[in-house]
Amino acid sequence: MEFSFSKGRKALWEALTSQGLAVWLIGLETAVLLVGSVIMAQNREVTGAMSGGPPLFLWLTSGPLVLTWWLWAAILVLALLAINTICCSVESVRRKKGGLVTLLAPQVIHAGFLLILVAHLMSTLGASKLTGELPEGALARLPSGFDLFLAKVESGTRPNAEVELLSQGIVLKRGALAPNHPVFFRGYGFYLQDVTMQPFPAAVIEVSLEPGAPWALLGAVFFTAGAVLLALLKTRQE
Amino acid sequence: MSPALLAWAALPFYLAAIAKRRFLYAGCLAQAAYLLSRGIKLGRVPLIGPHDTLILLAASLAGFSAFFNETMRREKVFGILLGAMAFLFSVFAMLARPFEGALPPVLSTYWFELHVGLSFFSYALFGIGAALGVVYLREGDAALEKSQYRSILSGYLLFSLAMIAGGVWAYLAWGTYWLWTPKELWTSILWLYYSLYLHLRLRPGWHGKKAAMAGAIGFLVVLFTYLGVGLLMKSSHTF
Numbered sequence: 081m082e083f084s085f086s087k088g089r090k091a092l093w094e095a096l097t098s099q100g101l102a103v104w105l106i107g108l109e110t111a112v113l114l115v116g117s118v119i120m121a122q123n124r125e126v127t128g129a130m131s132g133g134p135p136l137f138l139w140l141t142s143g144p145l146v147l148t149w150w151l152w153a154a155i156l157v158l159a160l161l162a163i164n165t166i167c168c169s170v171e172s173v174r175r176k177k178g179g180l181v182t183l184l185a186p187q188v189i190h191a192g193f194l195l196i197l198v199a200h201l202m203s204t205l206g207a208s209k210l211t212g213e214l215p216e217g218a219l220a221r222l223p224s225g226f227d228l229f230l231a232k233v234e235s236g237t238r239p240n241a242e243v244e245l246l247s248q249g250i251v252l253k254r255g256a257l258a259p260n261h262p263v264f265f266r267g268y269g270f271y272l273q274d275v276t277m278q279p280f281p282a283a284v285i286e287v288s289l290e291p292g293a294p295w296a297l298l299g300a301v302f303f304t305a306g307a308v309l310l311a312l313l314k315t316r317q318e
Numbered sequence: 319m320s321p322a323l324l325a326w327a328a329l330p331f332y333l334a335a336i337a338k339r340r341f342l343y344a345g346c347l348a349q350a351a352y353l354l355s356r357g358i359k360l361g362r363v364p365l366i367g368p369h370d371t372l373i374l375l376a377a378s379l380a381g382f383s384a385f386f387n388e389t390m391r392r393e394k395v396f397g398i399l400l401g402a403m404a405f406l407f408s409v410f411a412m413l414a415r416p417f418e419g420a421l422p423p424v425l426s427t428y429w430f431e432l433h434v435g436l437s438f439f440s441y442a443l444f445g446i447g448a449a450l451g452v453v454y455l456r457e458g459d460a461a462l463e464k465s466q467y468r469s470i471l472s473g474y475l476l477f478s479l480a481m482i483a484g485g486v487w488a489y490l491a492w493g494t495y496w497l498w499t500p501k502e503l504w505t506s507i508l509w510l511y512y513s514l515y516l517h518l519r520l521r522p523g524w525h526g527k528k529a530a531m532a533g534a535i536g537f538l539v540v541l542f543t544y545l546g547v548g549l550l551m552k553s554s555h556t557f
Contacts, residue, residue: 099517099520099521100521102517103514103517103518103521106510106513106514106517107514110507110510110511110514113503113507113510114507117500117504117547120498120499120500120503121500121550127498127499127500130498136498200496203494203496207494209493209494237420237423238423239423258423259423259424259426259491260423260424260426260427260429260487260490261490262490262493269489269493271491271492271493286492286493288492288493288494290489290493290494290495292495293489293494296485296495296496297486297495300482300485303478303482304479304482307474307475307478308475310471311471311472311475314471315468315472
């Protein structure tokens with residue numbers, strides 16, 4: 081189907097679908113992150129604030145601009161890159177240049193990249209963490225409305241803890257926590273951070289909400305599928 | 319024979335590879351046998367600290383060079399560069415103290431092993447890409463630049479997979495697939511840099527010298543991400 085554009089709209093579309101723009105934006109994003117890494121290294125509190133408890137967006141809006149400006153800039157450039165990526169993909173599909181795999185592989189990669197951006201956006205707005213020490217046999221009321229009961233704690237080479245998640249005294253889920261083995265319940269992840277046996281058996285448990293995680297995983301699957309296809313194609317072509 | 323002897327044996331092999339390329343494979347085999355024996359002794363995949371990872375990097379460089387055997391046969395300088403790189407990484411590895419302790423519980427997962435293994439395989443392919451770029455800039459044979467592209471593209475794929483494995487591991491260990499630390503930021507910088515290279519190469523006028531140079535410079539970003547960030551910037555990757 082032929083699109084009809086006025087001159088200005090056509091020029092804008094050409095700019096938005098341009099590979100040159102993608103190159104500039106990727107270069108700019110690289111430079112911004114480079115500056116960000118220096119700011120981060122010189123201001124250790126930045127790392128803590130960015131990976132700490134409340135959503136990153138809260139820190140972005142309340143933190144000192146001298147420390148946050150680079151992340152704002154990175155988000156802006158990524159937003160432009162996302163628009164450029166979508167436009168490039170639309171234009172490629174519209175032109176139907178090359179075979180089906182040649183046409184689709186880069187678009188699948190682009191879809192994966194965009195899904196990962198969506199994941200980061202969701203996590204920036206909604207991710208949160210809550211960490212606390214819970215003695216064995218104690219119950220903690222969580223802001224999400226249900227209770228966490230620490231049934232048993234074991235230390236040693238493989239520390240672990242048995243937990244129950246309850247609502248109004250009814251056990252909804254039982255699970256065993258260990259390093260790298262969280263328990264998931266209603267979108268929340270429960271993580272064993274530490275175990276102490278003195279002066280009384282207790283566990284440091286982190287409750288984490290990461291709304292972007294499923295989207296990041298989906299994006300990773302898309303990206304990998306597209307990249308494998310493209311690598312196979314390109315290595316043959318070149 | 320002491321397993322450490324295998325690691326030391328790789329050094330003369332890599333030096334000899336400068337004269338005869340087949341010694342690269344001998345060095346690779348010696349280091350692979352060393353890592354295997356260390357793995358059996360420790361009861362885990364030995365991937366912690368600069369000693370293990372630099373040996374893995376050197377062995378991977380030598381191992382992946384097999385895919386470019388024809389280029390090595392034609393271009394002696396390429397074999398010399400790879401031999402020199404593998405030798406240098408091996409020397410630094412032998413200067414670093416091996417980590418013999420028990421694995422911290424948070425590292426005891428296949429996702430960690432996959433993350434580190436894939437990262438160093440990709441670094442090796444980026445290293446091979448850099449060497450091919452340097453040889454292309456010297457010789458001007460277009461086939462070399464195409465080989466560089468293939469190497470970098472394969473490295474990019476493995477590096478992306480390493481990032482995904484790292485994300486899954488981080489999610490299972492710390493409840494988030496992304497940690498905001500300088501190391502993670504530099505991982506993104508490295509990934510973006512090679513994304514830039516791959517997009518640049520699609521642009522008219524970016525085949526040949528410019529692409530070869532960009533591909534070669536990429537390995538400096540790799541080295542800074544691997545060694546520089548650890549030395550200059552505190553990160554969650556310091557265990």
